[in-house]
Amino acid sequence: MGVLDGKRALVFGVANHRSIAWGIAKAFHREGATVGLSYAGPALERRVRPLAQELGIEFVEPCDVTKDEEIAAIAAKARDHFGQIDILVHSIAFADREDLARPFIQTSRAGFLLAMEVSVYSLVALARAFQPLMPAGGSIITLTYYGGEKVAPGYNVMGVAKAALESSMRYLAYDLGPAGIRVNAISAGPIKTLAAAGVSGFKTMYKMFPLLAPLKQPVTQDDVGNAAVFLASDWAAKITGQVLFVDSGMNIMAFPDKDTLVREFGAGD
Numbered sequence: 001m002g003v004l005d006g007k008r009a010l011v012f013g014v015a016n017h018r019s020i021a022w023g024i025a026k027a028f029h030r031e032g033a034t035v036g037l038s039y040a041g042p043a044l045e046r047r048v049r050p051l052a053q054e055l056g057i058e059f060v061e062p063c064d065v066t067k068d069e070e071i072a073a074i075a076a077k078a079r080d081h082f083g084q085i086d087i088l089v090h091s092i093a094f095a096d097r098e099d100l101a102r103p104f105i106q107t108s109r110a111g112f113l114l115a116m117e118v119s120v121y122s123l124v125a126l127a128r129a130f131q132p133l134m135p136a137g138g139s140i141i142t143l144t145y146y147g148g149e150k151v152a153p154g155y156n157v158m159g160v161a162k163a164a165l166e167s168s169m170r171y172l173a174y175d176l177g178p179a180g181i182r183v184n185a186i187s188a189g190p191i192k193t194l195a196a197a198g199v200s201g202f203k204t205m206y207k208m209f210p211l212l213a214p215l216k217q218p219v220t221q222d223d224v225g226n227a228a229v230f231l232a233s234d235w236a237a238k239i240t241g242q243v244l245f246v247d248s249g250m251n252i253m254a255f256p257d258k259d260t261l262v263r264e265f266g267a268g269d
């Protein structure tokens with residue numbers, strides 16, 4: 001018996017086997033959900049189809065979330081295929097590489113708007129398009145990072161986008177609450193993915209993370225998948241508008257411990 005038996009889930013944002021969305025899809029499948037996948041565009045199909053076959057997933061559809069007509073089309077296809085859905089996962093973000101490499105103050109107008117459109121507005125657009133497919137209520141989950149709350153050097157415009165994403169998540173939770181649709185975010189620690197590779201300084205951050213986080217463990221796609229199962233399940237029935245940290249406890253730290261500072265940075269008294 002799975003925690004998600006009988007539930008239908010649509011997961012946006014699978015690019016390859018490293019994607020957080022794929023970790024979530026696998027966990028949902030393991031827990032008994034019927035899963036559908038969406039990917040950004042034709043270029044990704046050859047990567048995503050074999051993954052879908054691994055789990056026997058039938059619904060595999062492209063959707064560029066910057067295009068209203070593509071969102072409407074996938075919502076219509078999902079209605080034909082599933083009738084209703086119970087779970088929607090938004091695991092999508094994009095910013096121009098240059099905007100993640102130079103100081104935040106240099107962010108271009110176009111780069112700012114692009115990051116906000118793909119990484120933030122898409123959640124609003126998908127929630128609106130799929131609300132009619134959730135007449136019995138449901139769970140919407142998005143992915144965020146602590147750089148939306150505090151400054152994470154190099155995260156730049158994506159940090160600003162995550163702040164807006166978390167706020168959008170709360171406003172959506174308010175709007176959709178009366179319909180029994182819960183909206184939450186998972187704030188994940190650093191995980192090696194395609195999107196993460198675009199963040200300057202990511203490798204160093206990834207290496208340092210297990211030294212600094214209270215649990216001393218890196219975060220995996222499976223860890224995020226398991227937390228998503230909880231948020232998607234009836235066990236989380238009264239939880240909405242929340243950011244759930246899956247980060248080995250990193251967000252509670254104000255400062256690294258002295259031993260780490262001495263060892264890694266040569267700092268001393």
Ligand code: NAP
Nearest residue numbers: 013015019020040064065092093143145190191193194195
């Ligand atoms: P990923 O595998 O690269 O996933 C990002 C996804 O967004 C890709 O499938 C990407 O497709 C898609 N996307 C970009 N533009 C799109 C568009 N216009 N329409 C539809 N899809 C589009 O990387 P990930 O790390 O799993 O990222 C998933 C989410 O987790 C993101 O919101 C990210 O910010 C968040 N997150 C990641 C980490 C981390 O350390 N990896 C930590 C915290 C939060 P393309 O490949 O075609 O662009």
